[in-house]
Amino acid sequence: MTTFWVLAPIMVIAAMGLILARKAVHAALCLAVVMISLAVLYAVQDAPFLFAVQIIVYTGAIMMLFLFVLMLVGVDRSDSLVESIKGQRLAAAVVGILFAVTLSIGVGQVVVSSTIGLDQANADGNVEGLAALLFTRYVIAFEFTAALMITAVLGAMVLAHRERLVTPRSQTDLQKQRMRDYAEQGRHPGNPPTPGVFALHNAVDTPALLPDGTTAEESVPESLRQRGQERQGLDDSAVQDRLREIGPDEDEEDADR
Amino acid sequence: MTEYITLSFLLFTIGAVGVLVRRNAIVVFMCVELMLNATNLAFVSFARQHGNLDGQTAAFFVMVVAAAEVVIGLAIIVSIYRTRRSTSVDEANLLKA
Structure with missing residues (x-):
């Protein structure tokens, strides 16, 4: 429980930072903090496999991808503070508070039975238990994720691919262009x-x-x-x-x- | 138990507000990731509560879908950036205009 009370405030603050940070890189770092803390919470809750997967997939792969794209589109750009829709922030805050109230009413009405714990389910090891579920009861869903992955890879390749519309200009073309500029506009052809x-x-x-x-x-x-x-x-x-x-x-x- | 769920819905709410407020498409995307992570926390907590591994399996599938979704989403953002020179969601109104 100590781990939870140490990590929970950090996670909430980092999540707020994700909303409030003006630069996208700072937001990405805040999100990385949330994800690593979540991994620790998984480990505390008897989910060692998800702990490893969270670190490898989320903080390793997904956050790297985010940072790569941030570098591609320009890191030092920060959001403008001007609202393009009037009162958007206020309305969003109100909606958020209403949403939180609704959810807390829902959580408050839950009859909390005693926590059983995963000692019995994890008796043969967490990974073995998950594998037994994945390859028996959820095998169809597992196959569908394979299809999803392949579709995603193909889609990313199609979306990110760029066809070259014009042939690149060679040295000869540049030289001809320079001489044409000199003839027509009198631009100095030298350095x-x-x-x-x-x-x-x-x-x-x-x-x-x-x-x-x-x-x-x-x-x-x-x-x-x-x-x-x-x-x-x-x-x-x-x-x-x-x-x-x-x-x-x-x-x-x-x-x- | 309840405090894990509370943290989960707090993170989910913050992510939802972020989607509504932020205009940089990449940050909006990160907020969506935060919401997915919050649901994962709830799944894992409920798995411990009920004493079986189905919740952890669900969290695993959510992670797989999130990874695929990030790949496609970022590819879309990059291709929009190439044509519009901007990642603001306000300016991606090609379908409207």
Whole structure:
């Protein structure tokens, strides 16, 4: 019983964390805590086979699968707190409380007979007892799970498979494209300038300065540009100050000549 | 005995509320898993109460079905993410629009 009273609060808190955590990875970790605690509760309740299966299948396979998919779709994304349906959270809380009340009334009305315990059923060993049930009384259901497994594997393969619609572009195609861009749009076919060239900061997030004083945005790596982490080059306050110091003089010299 | 069942229905309720509240499809899925686990706890507890292994067999079958369901569900989420670039359940309204 001690195990139960130690684990039950942890499980409830972790389950609440599953609802409240804003990041999906934190929710997954909370769920892993619940599942491992459940495995321990199975072990306490004379179910050593389910204890092993819970650890291997749930925390081992299923949680790994969840984490893999989280990595695929982007881990650092967190849910927005804006409700898309008005009052959804309040309504869900009310429904949840009503549900809990209903269930607790149901549990409260149960006439609890004395717990028989599994000592007799587990006399030949828990695994042997389960096997005797699985392969006699529940053998049809067991066969159906085999069919279910095969269907699931095929379904996952079909759903996750992606047909390649266009052939991948080869080096030759890229080269032809570059020359066509040069002919039609006048785009320079060579290497773009590297970031930081002729700029105040010699850093990869600073766009290169072109001879006419404008910045070459495409010299900054695209991932930095998408995240909005590039410096503004000429718009930098330091550069602006420096230009203000020297700019007018050069212009005047030009005008004198 | 009763406290195991109480814990079971608490976890089930939390999972159900999570399904209603959360919008990230993966977290909704995890809440479904929590509900399945809660029923498993009830099965195992009742097996001990009644002194036979049928409850544990039922829990075993629930685990098998849950494993298959997770595989398919996550494959669906990934394929939706590929086309919509989002895992929010609010934006998966292809069938409606």
